[in-house]
Amino acid sequence: MRSDGGDLPAGVMNRPPSTYLQQFADLLDQVRIDADLTVRELGELIEASSHSQPVRVTGGDRLPRWQSVSNYLIGCGAGGGILQAWLELWRTLHQAVGEIRRPSHPDPGAFWAQIEQDWQRGLTAIRRPDPLLIELRKVSTLKELGIVIQALAVRAGLSSVREVANRTGIPKTTVNHWYKGTRKPSLSRLSILAVLLGATDAEEKEFSLALGRIRITCEAWSPRSGQRCMLSETHRGRHQSIGGDRWLDDGELDGTQGPRTAANVGVRGPFW
Structure with missing residues (x-):
């Protein structure tokens, strides 16, 4: 040889x-x-x-x-x-x-x-293809985003919330909420985390796109149709479903049954 x-x-x-x-x-x-x-x-x-x-x-x-x-x-x-x-x-x-x-x-x-x-x-x-990129492109909920954030941390060799907090400067409680999908991160904070945990340029871009796809809707459900409120979780006033139902927090339907009068809200009228 x-x-x-x-x-x-x-x-x-x-x-x-x-x-x-x-x-x-x-x-x-x-x-x-x-x-x-x-x-x-x-x-x-x-x-x-x-x-x-x-x-x-x-x-x-x-x-x-x-x-x-x-x-x-x-x-x-x-x-x-x-x-x-x-x-x-x-x-x-x-x-x-x-x-x-x-x-x-x-x-x-x-x-x-x-x-x-x-x-x-x-x-x-x-x-x-980068497996993290594949998962990021599927993200549509906060819970799914939390799973990918945790996968990025594990890839960076960080197995605990404390380690992620120490590396990124983001509070442990905040990181924990992200992991569980109970709080939506801001774009600026998510970008900081991605960079400091070694995300590639392509992954950083996909994190941003994933965040934009997630829309947090209200948890209220229509008492008539069973449809979920389509408005933001921070909206005020009446709930509204995609089918047009409108209702208040006490479950009382509003807006789809005609004008609100004494008759259709269960009030007999003035006592005279």
Whole structure:
């Protein structure tokens, strides 16, 4: 086996090990393109000393350090489960490069077969949609939002409300209400939490959209049709259902039975 990254002896595997490096570099470059960033713009985002740093990450001739790859991906907006998937792919590449440089495996055929299997699994993982994004796009209630907020916290390594409060500066009672779905967060506070818990740019945007989809309605129900009040929970005055029923807090129907007179509210009239 050659130590310069060349091909393995015939029959050991179907592809030269060096192609893993180039494919990894091409994949990284595509991430930047999909993020609509030039090399120079990405260099500025990750505060690189020069735009040549992103270029070196995608050079394809050597294994870049994980920290450099991580900074590159984060600059392109990747994070969460996708970033973890990239780490696993990088680890597979690290193993391959190590074997190329210093062959030590007693069964090269079995080793490279496993590398190829891990590589294909890794390619599938980095192309898989972010599970948090998928759940965020389904959110339509406060309870569902609370579940996703808690999932983001767990992903950030925070298992308790206290840890989330300490990390974000948001009171424990407030975080607890969000988890339970009993209080709607403001956009500004939700954005702070998302950023400090490591949400990607795409996830931050979806949190905002999810919050906009949630409409908190009144808990009152029509005594006639059984329909729920369609007005905001903070509305004042009569309740109103989508079917047109209007009623007061005491359950008395109003507005759909004609004018309110002494006869239709159970009052016989003046005593004279």
